[in-house]
Amino acid sequence: MKKFRLTGLLAIMLLFTTACNTNHKYSRYPCYVVIDNSVHQDPVLAQAMTPYAGVFVTLTVTSHGGAQYFRFVSNQNTFHESIFNAIDSRRSFQLGMNGALIVGFGNSTDATFYAYDRECPNCFNPDAIPVRSKPLAVASNGIATCPVCHRSYDLNSGGFIVSGDSGDKLIRYPASSTGALGVLSVR
Template sequence: MIFRNILRNIACFVAVLSLFACADSEYSNYACHLVVNNLTLKNMMLGSAMTQESPGVFCRISMEGTTRFKFESNQSSEPSYSAALSIDQKANWAIGIYNAIIVGFGNLDGKFHAYDNQCPNCYESSGLPRYGLTMNTDGTATCKSCHRSYDMNNGGLLVKGDKGRGLIRYRAQTTGPFGVLSVNN
């Protein structure tokens, strides 16, 4: 009797555990770790994407060598640059799959999002990190290769094109426009 109860409890535990093992994670397992102190950088383009008062504004962050950050907005055609601090030059930041992430507050859910700049479907099918996204003023991002469009305002959902996955997402926090941005997985 006791043995049967133990077996039943173990079977229930394994069944519940298997439900969680098969679930897709909301966030990616790809390497991504970046901390930016915008109080020191004072980059307006990044700051506009880090404020809740301007939902739908997104900023692509990349690093040029080890000496400067490059910031691009979906609201502006000209990039902005900020010199990397000595701590940034020494850090081994992993900025997404291929040196670029996109951050900003969604205008539908009000959440702060961080996405990889790679098209998840093209990257998954080829394994090559050469499918960067084009940001649009309406808060979508489009792949030039497969022509899929993703809604950055709504969790990176695939909204146009062939069936596939939504954008690759990372955990992100901000303390405000001239505060600290933290992105990781």
């Protein structure tokens, strides 16, 4: 009977350990973005919202002269800014942990649309005071690299580490795209 109790206790401990695993598919951090590219018709964002393109765009919000803009920087060395329209101005945006996302379709055959946090999950601490950004650099081949820890992550297939020390994969958010000139939604 003691052997059963010990085994039962180990099973319960294993269940709780597995239930508390922090390596889930999607982030626990808040993120909310909706951009209607049928209105904006941003060519850089359209590239990232094209299936099988392997183009990833870093999305941030900036302002000039009191107006807010979406800023899109592609891993293909293109960038564009698109001014907020009236609907955008009424929306509340939460761009990941530190104000930036990387979005795009991978070049794999499953046509998955990805949205990643731009911060390195192994170096950035959103609870640190002061918050210090650890942004990833995105190469044309869809590999994002942290300049601090030198880990490289594959954006085309779930943000897994492809070189460097072991650690956490990229922080991912639920996202969808209805096509190049459609709606981008990250939640």
